[in-house]
Amino acid sequence: MHTEHDWTTTPVTADILRGFLDLEQTAHGLLPHRLPAAARRQIPDEQLAVAQAQPSGVRLAFRTRATAVELDTLPTKRVYQGFPAPADGVYDLLVDGRLAAQATVAGGNVRTITDMITQASELREGTAGTARFTGLPAHDKEVEIWLPHTEITELIALRTDAPVEPATDIGRRVWLHHGSSISHGSNADHPTAIWPALAAAEGSVELVNLGFSGSALLDPFTARAMRDTPADLISVKIGINIVNADVMRLRAFTPAVHGFLDTIRDGHPVTPLLVVSPILCPVQEDTPGPLAPDPDGDSLRFKAMGDPAERAAGRLTLNIIRDALARVVQQRAVDDPNLHYLDGRDLYGERDYAEAPLPDGLHPDPEGHRRIGENFARYAFGSGGPFATQASY
Template identity: 85%
Template sequence: MKTEHDWITTPVTTDILRGFLDVEATAHGLLPHRLPAQARRQIPDDQLAVAEAQPSGVRLVFRTRATTIELDTLPTKRVYLGFPAPADGVYDLLVDGHLTAQATVAGGNLRTITDMVTQSAELREGPAGTARFTDLPARDKIVEIWLPHTEITELIALRTDAPVEKVPDSGRRVWLHHGSSISHGSNAAHPTAVWPALAAAKGGVELVNMGFSGSALLDPFIARAMRDTLADLISLKIGINVVNTDAMRLRAFTPAVHGFLDTIREGHPTTPVLLVSPILCPIQEDTPGPLAPDFGGGVLRFKATGDPAERAAGRLTLNVIRDELARAVGRRAVDDPNLHYLDGRDLYGESDYAEFPLPDEVHPDPAGHRRIGENFAQLAFTGGGPFADQPA
């Protein structure tokens, strides 16, 4: 066991953080955010406020010869009233790009969701803890520690048994991605197994993940945050939350899509942008929202509660969304050759659903995340894909 004199403590600063848009100094340490402060002041509900503070895709990156690494954090975990406490979130440690070790942090704050519809919650404060990694290779190496994708994580202290150095910019392209809970990582087993993280690894790019559970709703402040974020590649996975919250009708949806794209183009006039429609979700293909929780058998599933007959009055379904997104891209492509469209069913469609059904009828399981990540990498980053180094 190391004594206190053997440890080197390195301040956790933005110099060794990746995948964030902002940080907040707290009473305990440093809290990474995935939206800037100005955008956070415009958030209208608690769901997005929690989601953007959950560090999906956020990681520490540094060079070291350390064989033992400790990271003190204060996690905030989430549980639904009446359901068992969640498993502790996983910290993934990569050595030179390869997953080498995993750890968890027990304790922490516990946020209990008392109403799934209103997202009202009660917070019970708890102690900080330590993610500990041992027996790492005793050589010079680049270490990445990916934070739990669904646990708000305040970073307190980093300790190692060898010095830590900042890693220069990798020179890899930066991929900025926005989407819903699937992009955020719902049901993924660990942070580097979230589908955008898998696709980024295969594509050799630096990920900034702006996937927000339940909150891909074409909010203007998110578009402005993306406009102002440096990126070489941008993707938008839009539609499922608009349908399952029943947030818009067709008349409002189409201008909102154009407005979102217009805002992004103010800061990224020629950057490749890939607009991705929803993956297959049978309960909402032709049935409008809103979604409602279904606790039958003590297992959380979702059901669509809208009336399919109301599509004629402008109620949205996934098929309506896909048609409208494809039409919008087609119209804009005349003046914007760097805007592209991808049908989400090419990432996860009927054959994928037959092989890897959606456990709660909405979110893929870990195998589904792998399939989506593999398909996205193949379609976007290779051959004539819009994110290929040299598209055909």
């Protein structure tokens, strides 16, 4: 047990944070955002406004000899009306890149989603709490605290029993990724178990995760945010939200993809850029959206509401999207040799679905995240992959 004078309080500032694009000073503390203020002013719905404030991939990173660490936060937790409240979000503490401890913060604000379709919600305010970690090794070490990937987290205070300094800059490459709720981490157990975090660890890269639940919709403001974010490697996982939100038809989709990639290329003309199509999702492979909660059953599941006969009129399905993305990349790669395509079924396909099915019909379970992360790392970061390091002599 530490007495009061044992503690060192370190201000939570940008120099000990990773994985964010903007920081907002609130009445309680510092709120990381994954879209910049200019983009947030253009967000048209509550779903993306909330998703980008949920700190998937955001972490504190510092060097210290501390054996005890406390982080005061005010979480905002999300529950769906009519369904059991999820467990408190997990804070992962890594020592020299390895998971060493976990904690949760009870209480906080609670946002109740009252309508799954419109994402209308009610907010009940609560109190701040503390994530505590003890028994850490006493040697000088790199410490990361990954924030809960589905809880908006206002950072209030960091206390340690030894001084803290910003993490060492080891010159690792920065991987900027954009995707849907699967990239955001839906149904993963803890923040370093979301598939982009697993792949980043395998590839020894710094992750900036722009996976937004329900909101990978080719929004121009997201493309501009990616254009303006420094990165050594870029990937975009496109398609599932376009289909399940039923936001456009094939005629609009193809030019929108071109425009999204054009904008990214305005800021990153030669950066390796990987376009990834959707993983296998049987309910939407050949049935258009919109997607809606399936009222049959006790647990939350989703079903596609569209008519497959309307595919001929341009209604989108996952198979149609994959074909369109492959064509776009093939056309552009003639003049852009650093542009690559990956069929999402190589990350999670028929065999994976048979062995680790999607529990709600849409999102992978923890085993699914592990498979996607391992497969992405093998394809992208492995020998000959688009993100492989080049040997230097």
